[in-house]
Amino acid sequence: MSSKLRRALIGEGSAPSTLEGVLGPPPVATREIPTPEGVTLTFEIASGGDRASGFLIDLVLIGLLLLGCGFLAPQLLSFSSLLIFLQLVFFGLRCFYFSGFELLLRGRTPGKLLTRTQVIDRQGGPLRVEAIFARNLTREFEHFIPFIVLINGGAILPDAPVWSGWFAFVWAGVFGLFPLLNPERLRLGDVLAGTIVVKAPQPILADDLGAEAPTEDSEEASGEEIASAPRVHSFRREQLERYGIYELQVLEEVLRQQKMRRKTLIGIRDRIQRKIGYEQRGGDPRVFLEEFYRAQRIFLEERLLLGEKREDKHAADDAQPSREGRGSTDEGDARS
C-alpha cells in the first residue's frame, strides 16, 4: 500500500535511488511506555544491526585497550610478568567494561554511543544498578565462555572432549541469534535484567516549513522566479482536497532534504500540478512545493480541528469523521 502511494505521489521511475533515500526505511518496531502524566512515549527499538555493530565496536575497543597496555607495559614491567599483567587487564575489562560504562553513561557504552542506542528499563522505571550487572554478567555465559571454549577446549574444564568446540560454536550461535528471534530484540541478558535497548532519542527541531512563505534566502534557487516571491501560487479548496495527511508528510520529508536534486523536485511538481489540475504549469519547483505544502497544511489542520482527519488521498471524502490510530500519532520513522 504505502509503496504504491509513494509511487503515485512522486511518479514512477523518475529517480528511484534518490527516492528510496527520501522516504526512509519502513516503519520500525516500537515499545510504548506510559508516563505517570498519562501520555504514552513511543520508543524505537534498536535494530539487530545496531546491536551487533555496537557490540563489535566495544569488542574492538577492548582489543585496542589490551593492545595499548601491551605496548606500554614493557617499559614498566619485566617481560616475564607481562603476560600475567595482560591477563589481569583482560579480566578487568571483561568484568567491568560494559557494566562500568553503562553505569556512568546512563545505559550507554562507547559502542552504544556510536550506534545511538541506549539501555532502558523495560517497564520505563529507572535503570537500576542491579539490572546493569545482571544484563552484563550474562555476557560471560552468552559470548565469552563459548568463545574461550572454542579457542581452547581445556581452558574451562580440563579433558574437554573434541566436540566441545562444536558445542560451543552452536551455543554461541544460539545466544547470538536469540535477539533476532523476538520482536523486541532482547538478548538473554535483557530478559534476565528486565531491560531493553532502544534508539537514543535525538531531539532535532528543524525550521517550520509552514511558518512563513518561502522567501529569497533559499540558497540554491535561481534568480528570475524568486523575484516574484513571496507568494506566487494560490490554491482553491477543491485543489487542496486531493491529498491527505500521508502525502503532506511525505512532501515534508522531501522538502527537508537539502540535497534533493532539482530534477526530482521538478518531477514531483509536475505530478502534483497534473493531479490537482493546477492552471499555470511550471515555475520554480521548490517555491511551488513549499507554497503548496503550506497551503495544504493550513487546510488539513483546519479540517482536523473540525474533526475530519483525512489520512491519505484514498480516503473517502466526507464519509469518515476521524479514524483514530494511524496518521501523525504513530508515524514512527527511523530517521531523526
Place this chain on the structure above:
Amino acid sequence: MSAIEPRSAQFRREREARWRELEVLVQKVETRGLRSLSAEQLQVLPILYRGVISSLSVARAISLDRNVVRYLEALAQRAYFVVYSPRRTAPEVMTEFFRRSFPRAVREIRGPILLAFAISLLATLIAYSMVRADLDDYYLFVAAEYAAGRDPTASTEELRAILMNEDGEEHDGDALANFAAHLFSNNARIGLLCYAVGIVPVLLVGLLLFQNFALLGAFAALHAERGLSVEMWSWILPHGVTELLAVIVCAGAGLTIGLAWFFPGERSRIRSLVVRSRTAGVVAMGSVLMFLIAALIEGFFRQLVDDIPSRYLLAASTALFWSAYFGLAGRRSG
C-alpha cells in the same frame, strides 16, 4: 486560499522557547549530573517537563508537522529519564553498593548459598575420607598439572617447604604482584563460571563446586597423612576464608537463577527470573571483589609471613569481618 499561518506553526512559536529551555537543562543533567543544576533550575525542570509532555499530546492531535511531533517525542523521552531516574555519580553508586546492595543481596539468597555450602562441605569430606583411606585416590580429584609437585610422591619435607615459603622462590614485590594478579583471575573465573552455568543447568553448578572442593579435601587428606595439617590450614585459610566464601556465594547466585526458573513460585517464570537474577547479579559482581581481596592476601601477606599463629589470626579476623559484614551491613532501612 491566501491564509493566515497553519495553527501548528502558531502553536509552536508560542512554546518553542520553553522547549529549548528544557532541552538545555536535560543536556546539562545528562553530561554533568543533577548536581550541576542550580536550585532555580531544579525547580523549573519538572514544570518544563510537564509542559513538554502536554505539548506533545496537543501536537499529536493538531499538528501535521511531523518534525515537531518527533522532536517533542524525543525531548519528552530524554526528559522523562532525567526526571524519573536521576543520575547518580560513580562514588554514590559504589558506596551504596558496598554498604547496602551487596550484603542485602547475599542475605536475600542465603538459601541457595547454604545449599552451595552444603555441596562444598560434602565434597570436601568425601574427598578427604577417600584419600585418607587410599592415597592413590588423590589422583581422582587432583589433576597432575594442578598439583605441581604436591602429590603423594613428594616427600614430607618438600611439602613442608612449599607451605612455609622455604622453597627458595624469589619474593620481590614485582613477582608477588603478578602472582596476585594471576590468582585473582584464576579463582574469580571459577566463581563466575559457577554463576554463569547456573542460568541453565543447575546440576553443573553442583558438579563444578564438587570438583573444586573435592580438590581441597584431597589436598587436606594428603597433608594430614604426613602430619602437616596445622601448617596446611595455615597456608590455605588466610586467603581461603575469603576465597572459598566467594566461590560459595557465587555458586549460590548461580543456583538462585536456576532455581528461579524451576521453582518460580507465585510469579511467572520470566518475572521470577528477572527478579532473582538481578539479586544474583549483584552478588556475583560483589564476589568478584572478594576474589580480588583474597588474591591480594594470598599474593602478599601469605608469602611474607610464615609464622603459624599470625596466619591463623588473619584467617580468624577475615572470617569475623565477613560474618559481621554479611550479617549486619545495610540492615537499617534507607
